[in-house]
Amino acid sequence: MSDTDELLSIRAAELYYEENQTQDEIGVILRLTRWKVGRLLASAKANGFIRIEIVHPRARRLPIERRLRESTGLTDAIVVSSAGVSSDVELQSRTAQAAADYLTSLRPIPRTLGISWGRTLHDVSLHLKQGWAPGVNVVQINGGVSLNQHTGTAASTAVTIAHKADGSATLLPSPAIFERLETKQAMEADRTVAGVLALARNAQAYVFSAGQADAKSALVDSGYLTVAQIDALVARGAVGDVVGRYIDQNGRVVDPELNERTVGIQIDQLRRAPLTIAVISGHSKHAIARAVVRNGLCTVLVTDEDTANALLQD
């Protein structure tokens, strides 16, 4: 397109989008036929001069969702817009809301829903509406009795999700990580715990988040791991954790010994499940999000625009 046509297309766009003139009226003003005006407007769009944004907390980015599905093989992708967002917290809240919406519209409704715990899942539970589903059994899929003041947030997440669906919650009454392997094995041998784990393994759907591998991880916060231990994991290639298990960018468990002492379903069980919904948002989680998606650890991803764009850079 010639230089003067480019300028004309801008003038036309101003009149069309800002002044709400018809292409006919613009034609009169710019001394062009209305067809020329239509072509100029089309070229302005094609050249990316026209930027249309939907500014709303519930806005999604459908084109990015589509590209994500196509490039990763996810069965579904939910990408919330980050237009007009100032903080990571707000972005995470939007993502949690979108995850709650997705769960609500999920068909068929899963009878048993396996969930992990953490800030994100808790956020999702709060965004669900009372009666979001008619009777769902929620089961925890990894250990999570907190060692410090946060006690109960893991349980409350499961209970809230179940309660709002007029269903029941099955809690996994176990720490996330044991210090000694023998203790963990003894725990798992217990009939009650074994029953919960069996239920978790047979859930029809899973919802989980992921943590980045750094000092701000929930596992550090809860006292299961020290900052030094995290650093050692990072040194061995860890990018973050999924259901309490640290993985590298190839989706492999970084520390098999630590992994053995971790209570909950295995990474491979997640990988084999037909419906696994990962909810991952925030700038610090791009690496772990990539690891989860690239290695088939989830079939559905709920995330934010920036994380999604990072995943598309390949």
Next chain:
Amino acid sequence: MSDTDELLSIRAAELYYEENQTQDEIGVILRLTRWKVGRLLASAKANGFIRIEIVHPRARRLPIERRLRESTGLTDAIVVSSAGVSSDVELQSRTAQAAADYLTSLRPIPRTLGISWGRTLHDVSLHLKQGWAPGVNVVQINGGVSLNQHTGTAASTAVTIAHKADGSATLLPSPAIFERLETKQAMEADRTVAGVLALARNAQAYVFSAGQADAKSALVDSGYLTVAQIDALVARGAVGDVVGRYIDQNGRVVDPELNERTVGIQIDQLRRAPLTIAVISGHSKHAIARAVVRNGLCTVLVTDEDTANALLQD
């Protein structure tokens, strides 16, 4: 509008603006009639959820221009978009380009054009195209032989503008400010200088910029004023200068004695002229822009979106 309608309007907007579906198709997807979809889209627009931006260096903001004309009584206002601009320099370049465009399209073409000097006007001169007008006599309206290395930029501005219009430039060979009143009066008594000043007073149109009242002013840079003198002017209410004369927010000369020693046309002559084009851009110039516009020192304002919005806050 109900809450669920708001959500629907966002879903509809996503499909309409991002996926290019017709309202009919959206109706099928969301199980609504196409009229309902149309109304939802209209409400999304009305609620400001749809933001349309024209991202281009030459883009203007026509609605702001109109509001500016209506609220200030300017005969014309040119407001350049600041969408996608990262630096003040870029914004000023856009504004200068717009001023050059405005001059080029000006009808009737002024035979004599009075101009000030400075970074902005120089920028305008560079953006003008060769042959922008068929013969214009450009005359300097304030003194400006620089005292330091920048010598010649004032003259080159005038010469460039004239040259590109196949016209002639009449320079005002005088300092901007004299130290002694007597010297200034002697200078003005000179036949040549008096002739230039008379020409300046009778120009058919004026183009000028304005400087903020701080240490970065061109008058400090050129060595006519010290930082201490500027501070004193600010203490007396100065918000900036126009054609070398410092004014307060009411458009009045702050220091009459200094004003007397300043060479060039008077503020009042500017105020009485039928066509005075002020080119003012940048975040540091909001105050002086307000003073210029509110007190009728210009009939046409060329500025940026942010400055214009600041002017509309009243």
Next chain:
DNA sequence: CGGATAACTGCTCAAACGAGCAAGATTCCC
């Protein structure tokens, strides 16, 4: 220079859209 090819222009025609209307639903208020 000239023939082939590409780009552009103005048009017809059908799809898409918005304004306005009348019927139906809902809310309000006494």
Next chain:
DNA sequence: GGGAATCTTGCTCGTTTGAGCAGTTATCCG
């Protein structure tokens, strides 16, 4: 509880717009 007022809905009709096409102009390349 009922009547008035308001809001919502699905529609008709005229306007606005985009797709596709044929005639024209510009450009390229031997």
